[in-house]
Amino acid sequence: MTEITMARLYELMVVLYALSLVFYFTDYLYKQVRARRIAFWLVSVVWALQTIFFLLFIFETKRFPILSLFEGVYFYAWLLTTLSIVLHCIARVDLPVFFINVLGFVFVTIHLFAPNETTQHVVDSLVSEMLFIHICFAIVSYAAFSLSFVFSVLYLILYRILKQKKFNNLWSRLPSLQQMSSWMSNSILFGVPLLFISLILGLEWALMTLDGLSVFDVKIIGSFILTVIYITILLLHRNGKLVGMTYAWVQIYTFLLVVINFFLGSKLSNFHLWY
Template identity: 40%
Template sequence: MFNVIYLITIILYCLSVLGYFIDFIQNNRKANRIAFWLLSIVWVLQTTIFLLRMAELNRLPILTQFEGLFFYAWVVVTISLFINWYFRVDFLVFIANVFGFVMMAISLFVPTGDVSQQLSQLLISELLVIHVVLILLSYAAFNLAFAISLMYVMQHQMLKRKIWGKRLLRFGNLSKLDKLAFIMTMFAFPTFLLGIILGFVWSSIELGELPFTDAKVISSLVVLGVYAVYLYQRVVKLVRGYTMALLNIAAFLLLLINYFMLSRFSEFHLWY
């Protein structure tokens, strides 16, 4: 049943993203509505999968690479649906869920099994669970900030080149996009920081050391520093607009490198 539900979820997610893409290209409101309801069904199925796996493993399913990718996609769908329902930012759900769908698609190619019993005994602790949840929540929020910043850059270029039309109007005004990107980053930054701190605390308690020389830890601190620069420029220097959107995009690309590439060189995240 788990495999069947997961396959159906992937197919519906693909159709939803396709519907949003058609709307983006053709300004097709009907495709947008169908895509929204398909994405809502995807969220229900994702939640069902999450609960089934939690009941099967008797723990919060976020510790393996498969579970992390799935949880990431679930959070992206959840937050994007919320923003779309309350703020009505057209195209945001499409751009954000391209990444959510990619994460779920990648999860098809990683092992779905549980961690070993010995490793499970080491990992099952409140500190580590909170650490992983906070990190994945921050990743999803940074994802949405990236999507909003990308929309800002696209609209800025359309205005600069005087490309008028319905699509331009549906992006919303630039100041609203700038504010939403800032809000999402403001939520994600302290969440990411707290996640890193709790990771250090867990490592100190369980392993008796602080992994400052680990590749993924170093890269995570670099990513944190880049987002700190963004917030400093935005809050203290009062910088707005195109430059800040580009900085937010660059920071998220660094985050992707940190998540996918540098994890391979990590000696600390043994289970991921």
């Protein structure tokens, strides 16, 4: 009975999330402050329900829910929802919040339909503080890269509006090009160190606990490539060789690699069974 109730609550949460996107879209079309407020409070309820599910899971299993791809997706979705609320309260930016919530809704629905493949064997083999930090840092870095992706898309939209001189409703809801470029840089500047630390901790744990570990594992190679790419992007941007639309497009393409590495890399990996 409890499992059925939890399932129905999760479905209700998905419905509320969808309704919040409808109200955010209504606010965009008609500039209705009331619609934006309703959307924000619906997202807040969604975040509260997500947090309750987290706490209940931790209470029942005595561990943090990130030990499988199924759980990692949920944690990632929770982070995106949290970031959208923080941006709404601090930065007061409408469209970035909307796009982040769209991304969060996508991953919430993925979690709804994805099979839970966590096994007791995996749980027992992952009891390690080092590995716990490794997984947490990796997922938080993915959330940071998600922010850079959202701001890159909005940067391209605003650039096109300014170039065509079509100052419509969308233009008035966007931050400036300079602001979005700064947020793009700050997002990956925050994400890169976290991903690098995550890789180091993960490798140390694997070398100490796994037999026959190959450094040519798909997920390891993919993660290191992503780290190098993002570091290169930061350096080129700092030197003025990667700016404007090119800077935004590069971040969009790189984020697509992040998504591929997150899902496909985990499936092809020999030992990354959890995220």
